[in-house]
Amino acid sequence: MKRNFRKQYWLIGTWFVLSVALIFSCQKEKYRISTSDEVNITGYLEAHETDYSLLTEILYRSKTAGYLGAYGTYTLFAPNNESINAWIKDNGKTGLSDFTDAQLLDFVKYHVVRDTVGSTRFTDGKIKTASLLGEYLYTDVQNGIYRINKSAKIIRSNISCGNGIIHSINKVLVPPAQSLAELIGNNPRYSIFAEALKETGFYDTLYYQRGVAVADAKRFQTAIVESDSVLQLQGIKSYADMKAAYSQTGNVKSHKDSLWLYMAYHLSNDIKFLEDIVAANTIYTLAPKEIISTKLLGAQILLNDDVFNGVHEAGAEINRSQSDVLASNGVLHEAKQPFKIKVRQQVPVYFDIATSPELVNALGSAYFNSSKALVANGATIANSFAFNSLTVSTIGTNGYYYYKALETKRPYANGDLLSLSLCANNSARAKWIEFKTPYLVKGRYKVWICYAQHGDAPEIQATFNPGKGDEQILPNTIILNQSLTASGVSDLANANADNLMLAQGYKRYMATVGDYNVNNITGGLKAKSGSEAPLNVGRLAGIINVETTDRHVIRFEAIKDKKCGSNTVYLDMIQFIPADDLEQNYPRFHQISGELFYRPK
Template sequence: MKNKLSYLVAVSLLLSFAVVQSCQKMEIKIETTGDVNIVGYLEKYPDSFSLFKQVLDRTETSAFLNAYGAYTFFAPTNSAVKTWLTQSGFSSVEAANIETLKSIVQFHLIMDTLTTTSFKDGKLPVPTLYGQYLITGVSNKGGSSSFIVNRQALVIKSNVRVGNGFIHEIDHVLQPSTTTLAKQLEAKPEFSIFVQAIKETGLYERLNTVDADTSKRWMTLLAESNRVLADSGIHSYADLKAKYSNTGNPTNPADSLHIYVAYHILTGVKFLGDIISTSAHQTLQPQEVVSTQLINSEVILNEDMFNGVLEKGVTLIRDVSDNAASNGVWHDAGGHFTAKYRPPTAVYWDVSTFTEIMKMPANYRKANFDFRRQTEADQPLKDIYWGWGPLAGTNTFTYYYNSTNSVGRYAVNNDVNQLPLGLPNRPIWWEMVTPPIVKGKYKIWMCYSRSKQSSSSNQLCQVTVNGELMPRTFNFTELRPKGSDTELEAIGWKQYTETRAYSADSNYAGKLVGTYEFKTTQRQLIRIIPISGTQNNNYLDMIHIIPVDDNQLLPKFATDGSKKYN
């Protein structure tokens, strides 16, 4: 209990010492482990760390960092501190500005134990006590490689275990960002056109503000250089305004130039590692997102397939991105881009055209292939997930191909996705990431190849779209009813394959599960959840996502994937 209390007191004082230094000191009994702690390590090697030990003493931090706790400390060498003092105009640690020293200490300390296994190419998972994140990478010079922190300091000795955490020795003092996104970019002449656009739209003030409310403070800016703009025929701000300002007033949120700039600002602080962690990010332009993916180690924006056409994206230039500011981070975009306005467009999604199977020419549209989860942590597919089933044998997703039997003969491209579903022993949901869908209101059709493992098999399911439950169910074991196209649509059914005799293709059924309004243009999430019955042989062929005002019945699809309009 004493250790826990001492730790909490130490943490509280560490976070607030910059504010309360002038207050009366408290006498605190600190319990430590039997190992040398951070301060003890610095004292043990005075030839390397006596100067930063002076910094800790002057800021009255030494007692805290000699206490029980779990910290990561980046320790600048004496040489590093001397260089920093000279560059900062201070003759000694005693002569240095006390508030600056406090900031320096906070910026070198993280309230967690992080080894170099956390030193990915991007920000560390936990912010410093200063409130800003550190970024790490690898520097290759003279045939040797070293970890580099904030592009400011090399790690010369790492993972030093002490009683209250880890120490990483560094060759330069780390310096936190003290300028805003707006000021940082304004100081770079190579971004002058983009900066002028920020000013003319009235968004400069927002990018120049460090909001006291941290939930509102952080922003991410995707900046375009003059070179990038010139590549698109834009050589001045006047050119940019002429191209985009449709109202003549860029401060108007409805003006296309205002939209262009707002679309380059993401909400929240997102380093490159954060950007690739999800497929889309909200921008300051309402209901508009930037899509992202990692392709061959490159971070790519807005590279999407729409209606079978690949729209090439824009690369964020990795080695000059991840620039931390006092209110966020900015990245250097390698190409010109803006929000794209599209009308709601039907997506006829063949769910068997996922990346992993398409990279297997021996199987894709030729033979079955199983994707297995050996453990609950396994994730063999990028965009298809399923809930872990208690029986290991049911945790297999099958790409199913057959051009002769009743399951695959009339399916689109003769392939379907098979997944076991249902309690008590099979996965209890199946989730898929859709292709990009333009924002708007759509009807959702589940198109499947009907199968019954036995005469009593039943697989009734419900569907959620982005977590919202659709009002109608569908059943993998149910035949498509008889009737004309009009009669079927009236009761929420359709024939999605090309017209054949009923007896030949009644197993191929399209079932309407509901209407959903997509608020943003991006990839979406659809989940299938069994509510009664259980079987292995559930075969999904397509999902049709069709604007509510469009024809819901045409086109129909041939086995070769071609569209039929009669």
């Protein structure tokens, strides 16, 4: 039975919005915000047939008019009549009657997102909810105008309807025709890389045909490729050169072959636009247990640009002009320089949590001059510190703040610490705090919690990567009101005291009189005994197994209170020392300069 079609801007399916590039955010155009009294999206389109009659016809032909006229939460990217006529002509057709109902249904599904996505939620990259077609839409900004998929401009935004939002666009959105495999294989810029994909078997991994069932985990992927010109700078002018340079077994399909690993390292499951890459800080690749680190430096997006063991390792820059290229099963990026798996050896990591770079950057230059509040009402600090929910945060009462001072009994490493209120049974205070660690090379580590004793401090439990697949609850409870004498060693001046304490999971981490310093700096703590013993304690929380070289998360949770006093948790350092290292006692740290001290010669 034939339905009446009102001429209207046809309902545009779930739009994957790649939102405004941060560097252009200040140029955003102030779009007109319109409100409609219409009951629903379909009704609005029918009432504005001058612009949307063709879109309305598409809705009825595809049997989605009722769907978009019913209760729900939708966002429609709606092309007007002019853009639909252009789309019809581009397809070599004379009218909508030349398209099948199934084709028009896919048309609608690609323009609709089952979520209300106003322009304030546009970010540089994909819209977080996929379109009804199951593929993501991408947003960016050009000359202050929002674009969808780098093609259609939003000409009128945030039209409010009873069941969602309409954004009017000046061009029909067309799903990408090529898969990642085809996008790379058909581009002469990537002829060497494409041949390596085929030889190693990854071309099939990146190939996708709509309608063919694919496991959810492999439906979308990200490829970061190297162009022929970049490879040629390494002396690689052909696939044969590439195989000679990287394959150590000759069997490039073997998962143990270095060329297979090289190619796997350039691919990742999941779809990551540039915005996602910057926000993630880490890309997990198809190379087992190997990650790519990411950072934003000015306008540059850098891969594997790291400081490791005190040495800066220059990374590769993303070529923005050749990146964020949408495929039917993911997104393609290009690197300006080559990058590969970094082979590193385990080293001890001494994490002075009060001087974490993210914390310092977040709080500014005044951070080092006086006490500085870290959190208000449960806010996250920088991107490496987080608390659970709070109801109160007042410095000196229930506060959480950086503290820089020197005390006779508690001369903290580098003269600073984090002063916190952690309580197990007080809802007005945080129960846990977690930190993102520096890079840890995969392997086993002993984890030492270094703190300054306070008589009212709680007991805490440490958890490595809480909530993750490799979550590890460390076995030793850290009783923060204990001093070094809790080890059972009361005479800390005893020549064998360090070994005796270490056997019980305790150690000194502050420099003591007699320790060796290469710059001949003096001023270490005296090894007093009993109640006079120094109150800076290194306590072994346990051993962790780091499966992937990356920055990880460690959480400290209060599990038992003594008094639940305010600001009684004095955290100084976290030390990650390879479990097989025989030396766990040294180096130690000077209370003012932070200089390292070693075992006396």
